[in-house]
Amino acid sequence: MTTKIxxxxxxxxxxxxxxxxxxxxxxxxxxxxxSHSVAADFEPIIKIIRDVESELGKPLTALGDLCGxxxxxxxxxxxxxxxxxxxxxxxxxxxxxxGQEGLFVPLDVPALLAGLEPGMxxxxxxxxLQFTVTRAVKQDRLYEMVAxxxxxxxxxxxxxxxxxxxSLPALTEKDIKDLHEGLEIGLNAVAISFVQxxxxxxxxxxxxxxxxxxVPVVAKLERQNAVDRLDEILALTDVVMVARGDLGTExxxxxxxxxxxxxxxxxxxxxxxxxxxxxMLLSMVKNPIxxxxxxxxxxxxxxxxxDCVMLSEExxxxxxxxxxxxxxxxxxxxxxxxxxxxxxxxxxxxxxxNPAKYLAYAACILADNAESKALVSHxxxxxxxxxxxxxxxxxxxYALTPDERVIHYMNFVWGVQxxxxxxxxxxxxxxxxxxxxxxxxxxxxxxxxxxxxxxxPGQTERFTNQIKLYYK
Numbered sequence: 001m002t003t004k005i006x007x008x009x010x011x012x013x014x015x016x017x018x019x020x021x022x023x024x025x026x027x028x029x030x031x032x033x034x035s036h037s038v039a040a041d042f043e044p045i046i047k048i049i050r051d052v053e054s055e056l057g058k059p060l061t062a063l064g065d066l067c068g069x070x071x072x073x074x075x076x077x078x079x080x081x082x083x084x085x086x087x088x089x090x091x092x093x094x095x096x097x098x099g100q101e102g103l104f105v106p107l108d109v110p111a112l113l114a115g116l117e118p119g120m121x122x123x124x125x126x127x128x129l130q131f132t133v134t135r136a137v138k139q140d141r142l143y144e145m146v147a148x149x150x151x152x153x154x155x156x157x158x159x160x161x162x163x164x165x166x167s168l169p170a171l172t173e174k175d176i177k178d179l180h181e182g183l184e185i186g187l188n189a190v191a192i193s194f195v196q197x198x199x200x201x202x203x204x205x206x207x208x209x210x211x212x213x214x215v216p217v218v219a220k221l222e223r224q225n226a227v228d229r230l231d232e233i234l235a236l237t238d239v240v241m242v243a244r245g246d247l248g249t250e251x252x253x254x255x256x257x258x259x260x261x262x263x264x265x266x267x268x269x270x271x272x273x274x275x276x277x278x279x280m281l282l283s284m285v286k287n288p289i290x291x292x293x294x295x296x297x298x299x300x301x302x303x304x305x306x307d308c309v310m311l312s313e314e315x316x317x318x319x320x321x322x323x324x325x326x327x328x329x330x331x332x333x334x335x336x337x338x339x340x341x342x343x344x345x346x347x348x349x350x351x352x353x354n355p356a357k358y359l360a361y362a363a364c365i366l367a368d369n370a371e372s373k374a375l376v377s378h379x380x381x382x383x384x385x386x387x388x389x390x391x392x393x394x395x396x397x398y399a400l401t402p403d404e405r406v407i408h409y410m411n412f413v414w415g416v417q418x419x420x421x422x423x424x425x426x427x428x429x430x431x432x433x434x435x436x437x438x439x440x441x442x443x444x445x446x447x448x449x450x451x452x453x454x455x456x457p458g459q460t461e462r463f464t465n466q467i468k469l470y471y472k
Contacts (some may be wrong), residue, residue: 001026001028001305001329001331001332001333001415002305002336002396003122003302003308003309003332003336003414004028004029004032004273004306004307004308004309004411004412004413004414005026005027005028005029005309005310005311005325005328005329005332006029006031006063006275006277006308006309006310006311007022007027007029007030007031007034007310007311007315007321007325008030008031008033008281008310008311008313008314008315009030009031009032009045009315009316010033010313010315010316010317011316011317011319012220012315012316012317012319012321013315013316013321014045014048015048015419016048016051016052018321018322019048019049019052020052020055020056021322022056022315022322022325023052023053023056023060024056025286025322025325025326025329026325026326026328026329026332027315027325028058028059028060028061028411028413029060029189029192029308029411029412030045030049030060030061030062030124030245031062031063031065031310031312031421032045032046032062032063032064032182032187033316033342034064034065034066034067034175034178034182035065035067035070035173038178038181039064039178039182039184039434040181040185042062042064042182042185043436044213045062045183046185046186046187047063047154049062049070052082052338053283054335055205058226058417059407059408059411059420060408060411061187061188061408061409061411061412062186062188062189063187063188063190063191063218064178064179064185064189064190064191065110065183065190065191065193065218065220066171066175066178066179066190066192066193067172067174067175067178067193068160068170068171068172068175068192068193068194068220069168069169069170069194070109070193070194070195070246071112071158071159071168072156072157072158072159073105073106073107073124073155073156073157073159074094074103074107074108074155074156074157075156076103076105076106076107076153076154076155077104077154079152079153079154080152080153080154080155080229081103081152081153081158082150082151082152082153083103083129083150083152083153085147085148085149085150086146086147086151087103087146087147088102088134088142088145088146089103089104089105089131089144089145089146089147090102090103090104090105090142090144091104091105091107091122091131091135091142091143091144091145092104092105092106092107092113092138092141092142092143092291093106093107093108093110093141093142094111096138096141096142096342100208103153105124105153105159105194105227107159108322110140110141111141111166111167111168112159112161112166112168112443113140113141114140114166114167115134115140115164115237116133116136116140116143116161116164117133118133118134118135118136120132120133120161120163120164121133121161121162121163122159122160122161123159123160123161123162123249123250124153124157124158124159124160124455125151125152125153125154125158126156126158126245126246126248126249126404127160127248127249127253128151129147129149129151129153129471130148130149131145131146131148132145132146132148133145134146137351146279149340150321151258153195156454158246158249160246160249160250162224162249162250162251163224163225163250163399164435165196165225168194169200169203169239170192170193170194170195170196170200170203170204171192171200171203171204171207175192175193176207179204179207179208179313180207180209180210180211180318183208183211183213184211184217187215188215188216188405188408188409189215189216189218189238189239189380189408189409189412190204190215190216190217190218190464191215191217191218191219191220191241192204192217192218192219192220193220193222193243194222194223194246194393195219195220195221195222195223195226195233195237196223196226196227196229196234197225197229197233198229198233198235198236201217201219201233201236201237201364202219202220202236205236206216211257213458214405215237215405215408215409216238216241216408216409216412217237217238218237218238218239218241218275218412219237220242221240221241221242221243221247221263222243222245222246222247222250223246223247223250223287224250224251226308227247227251227259227263230262230263230266233328234266234272235270236268236271237272238272239273239274239275239412240263240267240272240273240274240275241274241275241279241310242259242260242263242264242274242275242276242277242306242471243278244256244260244277244278244372245277245278245279246278247259248278248334250363255366258415260276260301260304260356261304264276264301264304264306265304265305265385266306266392267305267307268347268390268392269350269390270392270468271383271386271387271389271415272309272386273307273308273309273356273386273412273413274305274306275306275308275309275310275370275412276301276304276306276308276309276310276330277310277312278310278312278331279312280294280297280298280301280309280310280311280314280328281294281298281311281314281324281327281328282294282313284312284314284318284320284323284324284327285313285314285317285318285319286318287320288319288320288323289323289327290324290413290433292329292441295327295331298299298328298332298335299331299332299335300332300335300337301332301334302331302332302339303335303338303342305339305392306414306416307389307412307413307414308412309328309332311324311466336422339392340392340394343344343392345365345368345394346361346364346365346368346391346392346393346394347361347391347392348361348391348392349361349391349449355465356383356384356387357387357390358463359387359451359464359465359467360384360387360388360390360391360451360464361387361391362467363375363449363451364388364391364393364395364449364466366449366467366469367395367448367449367469368394368395368446368454369395370469371447372395372396372446372447372448372469373441373442373443373446373447373448374395374396374397374398374441374442374448374449374450375388375393375395375396375397375398375448375449375450375451376398376400376432376435376436376448376449376451376470377397377398377399377432377450377451377452377464378400378401378421378428378429378431378432378450378451378452378453379399379400379401379406379453379464380401380402380403380406381401381403382399382401382406382409382410382413383432384451384452384453384464385397385399385410385416385418386413386414387418387464388415388416389413389414389415392414392415393415393435394422395415396415396417397415397417398416398417398419398435398439399413399415399417399418399419400419400421400431400432400435401418401419401420401421402420402421402422402423404420406418407420408417413446414416419435421435427452427454428452428453428454428466429450429454429466431452431454432450432452432470433450433468433470436448436450436470436472437460437472438452442472443472444472445471445472446471446472447469447471447472448469448470449467449469449470450466450467450468451464451466451467451469452464452465452466452468453466454466
């Protein structure tokens with residue numbers, strides 16, 4: 001399977017039968033949403049994932065999605081309330097609007113109000129209600145804002161301040177607790193919500209180190225600040241998620257498709273997997289088939305070069321969770337075929353001094369010319385497999401590693417089939433040759449292009465330095 005599928009688990013899909021069916025349908029990563037749960041709730045689910053993984057002989061990744069500081073307004077008096085275009089509302093800290101002048105929107109998060117100025121945008125209810133700040137009644141405590149459109153305002157809805165930096169950390173106290181408890185029960189990867197900059201990635205990685213383990217970190221891009229600092233975040237994170245729901249409340253909807261394309265392209269150039277998420281097959285929560293627009297949306301994300309596509313409500317609470325994965329897989333297979341036909345061969349690297357990237361490209365060219373069956377990569381960290389994947393070859397990539405943590409990380413990477421191998425005293429190339437010789441996927445006489453890295457005396461850092469055309 002080339003493009004990877006992430007399925008969110010929930011009431012509709014947490015049984016062993018459901019998880020096995022989702023895995024057979026094509027899901028290789030299972031998202032556990034910590035927004036309304038704690039690690040103890042997921043412990044039996046992770047045990048089921050491990051059990052199904054063992055039965056199917058297929059690595060399955062348990063991804064813990066931390067809640068983050070998603071902010072919500074307080075209770076609206078006599079909610080729900082109709083808001084008319086041009087209506088003036090007040091937004092501020094509870095108790096700061098004596099006499100309740102007009103419709104008051106309480107927000108018990110001082111850090112979000114700090115520095116708010118006239119002209120700044122405010123979005124409520126996932127962007128369905130949009131406002132502009134018109135006046136500071138009490139600086140940093142109480143403001144007036146004008147409604148740009150009509151709609152219904154309810155209590156406890158999410159609020160966003162597009163483009164405004166705030167001092168709230170991406171990791172809350174709940175997130176840190178969930179992170180450590182999640183690692184104890186066996187999470188294979190963690191996603192951090194509402195990332196603003198590279199410091200947020202450093203923070204979560206330092207917390208993971210305290211637990212004396214390593215797991216890949218998924219940076220969820222949900223704020224304009226994160227998009228503006230994409231290069232900084234890419235240098236530190238392991239995976240990026242284009243979380244279009246909250247990102248769509250921060251960025252203009254009309255610009256969101258281009259932002260998605262730019263993020264995916266930047267991820268491929270940085271050899272970091274990119275996930276596209278939110279409302280991909282949303283109609284399948286209640287319908288057995290997706291809409292034409294949804295099918296096209298999924299295909300376009302894949303043809304943009306996304307490594308993974310993610311299902312949320314569709315598999316967590318939908319009536320047709322397995323069908324949703326099956327449709328996602330079918331759309332993906334067709335889109336990948338056209339994508340590979342369109343690019344007509346592996347991507348050549350930019351003009352840069354990067355021997356590892358050029359070796360990966362050379363391996364892809366060699367395998368194509370020799371009409372090889374596959375590319376085989378031996379890598380301790382998975383970096384060589386990511387380099388091969390970033391070239392987008394028209395061949396499967398077998399990523400061999402003795403590290404189970406890396407196996408579960410490779411599930412995020414386009415075109416990669418992770419395989420665990422035994423750590424022996426043999427060279428990496430010999431291990432790869434032995435794998436090919438014993439693997440039933442390859443027939444006698446077929447060739448594979450093998451990449452491996454065995455440090456030499458003058459080599460100051462570890463990277464791929466060998467390519468071999470191997471005939472079984």
